[in-house]
Amino acid sequence: MEPPRTATVVVDDGTPIAYHCWEPDAGADAHPVPVVLQHGFTAHTMVDWLDPGTVAGLTAAGRRVVGVDARGHGRSGKSPDAARYGERRMATDLLTVVNVLDVPAFDLVGYSMGAVIALLAAATPAAVRRLVVGGVGAGIVEVGGVDTRTLPNGRLARAFLAEEPDDLPPEAAGMRAFAEMLGDDLPSLAAQARAVHRDGIDLAAITAETLVIAGDADPLAVRPHVLAEAIAGARLRLVAGGHDVIGSSPDFRSAIIEFLSR
Structure with a gap:
């Protein structure tokens, strides 16, 4: 693919937020509504959306794509x-x-x-036409955000700051190893782990046509039907796999593109 146009906006607290823009493929029937992508914890736009082919699939379908690097991640401020x-x-x-x-x-x-970020944004008066949230489930309704019952945020924060990572619990060790492989800023990730959202989301305020998608063996997205049932008119799609379906599942990518192209 052509490299993205990358830009930065400095938000109200002085943090630079990087975003990456791709135009529709030449010859594609361009769609007027852009698609905004928000990655998961420890990742960034390129890892979650470009490398697995989701961006390419969307631009081939005529979509303008914008990927946002969350603060503490990718090219955004730390x-x-x-x-x-x-x-x-x-x-x-x-x-x-x-x-x-x-x-x-x-x-x-x-x-x-x-997905938590996207749900919070969609619960505002923002003009979200269609919404896709993946990798989350009943924890959104029952805990108020990412399911910290499976991976407690305090334990995760300590894992990113541990001097002896060999002694970490397996799930936290895996996330730290992934972050280190990407060259992430570990203190920033620890800070986000401590600040994880637990205050609930006004799901009744979401008016966008919504797709909830999850791996059928994802421990962080258990009982996704609970989330789908809490959003008016939402659809549910399960794909085979765990929390890695964003990068490993062609069915995950095709479900997103199909839903946004309806």
């Missing part, structure tokens, strides 16, 4: 201060990027942490 994090703060960042795009409406896709 800080070890937990007070500067949380998915509600990240939703404000995302909406600031959308305001810069100056579009009347947009489709929004988020995964895991990004």
Whole structure:
């Protein structure tokens, strides 16, 4: 693919937020509504959306695509201060990027942490036409955000700051190893882990046509039907796999593209 046009907007607290833009493929029937993508925890736009082929599938379908790097991730600003994090703060960042795009409406896709961000954004008066949330389930309704019952946020924060990572629980060790492989800023990730959203989301305020999608063996997205039933008119799609379906499942990618192309 052609490299994206990458830009940065400085939001109200002084944090630079990077976003990456791809235009529809030459010859494709261009769609007027852009697709905004929000990645998951420890990842960034390129890892979650470009490398697995989701961006390519969307641009081939005529969509303009914008991927937002959440604060503390990718090319966006970093800080070890937990007070500067949380998915509600990240939703404000995302909406600031959308305001810069100056579009009347947009489709929004988020995964895991990004799904929480997307739900919070869609619960505002923002002009979200269609919404896709993946990698989350009943925890959104029952816990108020990412399911910390499966992976407690305090344990995760300590894992990113541990001097002896060999002694970490397996699930936390895996997330730290992934973050280190990507060259992530570990203190920033620890700060976000401490600030994870637990205050609930006004799902009744979401008016966008919504798809909830999850791996059928994803421990962080158990009982996704509970979330789908809490959003008016939402559809549910299960694909084979765990929390890695965002990068490993062609069915995951095709379900998103099909839903947004209806």
